[in-house]
Each structure stands twice: as C-alpha cells, then as structure tokens.
Amino acid sequence: MSGTPAHAAGELEYVALGDSYASGVGAGHYDSASGACKRSELGYPALWAGVHDEYALKDVSCSGATIADVRADQLSALSTGTDFVTLTVGGNDAQFSSVVQACLTNTDAYCKTATDWMSYYARNQLVDELAALYKDIKAKAPNATVSVLGYPQAISTSGVCPVIDLSAAKRTYMNGFADALAEGAKAAAAKEPVHFLDVRAEFKNHGACGSDPWINDLSDPASVFHPTLAGYIAGYYAKLEATWG
Numbered sequence: 001m002s003g004t005p006a007h008a009a010g011e012l013e014y015v016a017l018g019d020s021y022a023s024g025v026g027a028g029h030y031d032s033a034s035g036a037c038k039r040s041e042l043g044y045p046a047l048w049a050g051v052h053d054e055y056a057l058k059d060v061s062c063s064g065a066t067i068a069d070v071r072a073d074q075l076s077a078l079s080t081g082t083d084f085v086t087l088t089v090g091g092n093d094a095q096f097s098s099v100v101q102a103c104l105t106n107t108d109a110y111c112k113t114a115t116d117w118m119s120y121y122a123r124n125q126l127v128d129e130l131a132a133l134y135k136d137i138k139a140k141a142p143n144a145t146v147s148v149l150g151y152p153q154a155i156s157t158s159g160v161c162p163v164i165d166l167s168a169a170k171r172t173y174m175n176g177f178a179d180a181l182a183e184g185a186k187a188a189a190a191k192e193p194v195h196f197l198d199v200r201a202e203f204k205n206h207g208a209c210g211s212d213p214w215i216n217d218l219s220d221p222a223s224v225f226h227p228t229l230a231g232y233i234a235g236y237y238a239k240l241e242a243t244w245g
Helices: 032-037 044-051 067-077 096-105 108-123 125-140 168-191 229-244
Strands: 012-018 055-059 084-088 145-149 195-197
Touching (some): 012 044, 012 067, 044 084, 067 125, 084 125, 108 125, 145 168, 168 195
Parallel strands (some): 084 145, 145 195
C-alpha cells in the first residue's frame, strides 16, 4: 500500500472474505478447487493481489455467503499476521436473489413491496449485523487494514433487458434496494470503523441492459446481476487500486 516500505514478494498477508461479489461470480475463470464457492481467478481479490506481489492472497470468499457464513467459515483465515482484509457481504442476508426473482416474475407493486421491505432491513437491522461482523474481523486481525467494498446499482434505467424486460418502475425499485445495501454497509463502517469503498460511482451508466454494461443480464442466469469481467476490473479493482494502490 502507498506510503509503506518495500516488502519482499508474499511477505504480507491479504485475506479476502465475503459472498459472490467478493468471489468473482460473473467474471468466469473459476478455480475448480473452490467448487460451489466459485472463486474467480479474475475477481477483485486476485486482480489486486496480482499487481501487489508483496501480498500473499488467502481467498476464502464464497458464493452465497451470509454474514453468519463469513463468521462460521471464513474468519478462521484471519490472524494477528493478517495485514489486509477485503469484504463484500450482506446481499444474501437481505434476500437479494429472492427480491430479484420477485421483481422478475411479479407486478410492479409486488416488486415495490419486496424492495421496500428489504431496503428497510438493509438500512436498519443489517447495519448492526454488519458492524458486529466488522468488530469480529478486527478482533481476529488486529493489525490489518480492513476494507469493505459495497454493491453497485445493477440495472440501467434505459435499454432493453433480454429474456425478461423490466419496467422503468421495477428498475427504480431494484436500484433503490441496491442503494440501501450500499448505504447500510457504509453506515456499519462508520459505526464500527473500517474503510468503506462505495463502487456506485464507478458503475454509473454501466448497469445491466444498458449500452455499456458491466453487470450481467438475464441471458446468463448463473451470474445475473453480478459484475462482468469488465465490472470487476474497471469497477471493483479500479476502486481498490485507487484507494490502496
């Protein structure tokens, strides 16, 4: 990281925690050894570690992970020897997949109810749950810089979505839900201080179904509304590098 003395290759330890956005779902190039966790060799942890060879990457992120999963299955990777930690989590706790499904298959009004309900959770209860996780991370890795990366808005306000198009109202509701997730994580980072990296500006004008998407649309069901490789490079990695390059 900038301002630090030169280190030998692999001398510092970087641990990557979190869910599918952390593991790189949507980027392809998955490590077969990671199985259902779908850790990509081109997700933002691997991209950043690839240009910072002073860090040895320990990536324990996993697609589908909730806060409870991170605590139960991933925090054991941390230690007093950990120097840098990244985390993206909370979307699965807020039922991201279920909300998306509700909006894709039901009315505008149903989508509004689903996104309103989970947005309220994201701005309230989720803040406390994330703050408690951040506290646990800092306790396990007291010498580490902890960097939380949020979620982007997923959908362009214009353009046609393949397979199932989405009304302007549904796009507004779903992007509002994405905002709630980002703002919940930001509020938690202020409550239990860690570095929060908001990627919404980087992804602006690059939503799914638009003219220059960095988010996968419904034509790829396995990674719908997750970043494309371009999104991980120009969105997440770029933000990480601009902050900690």
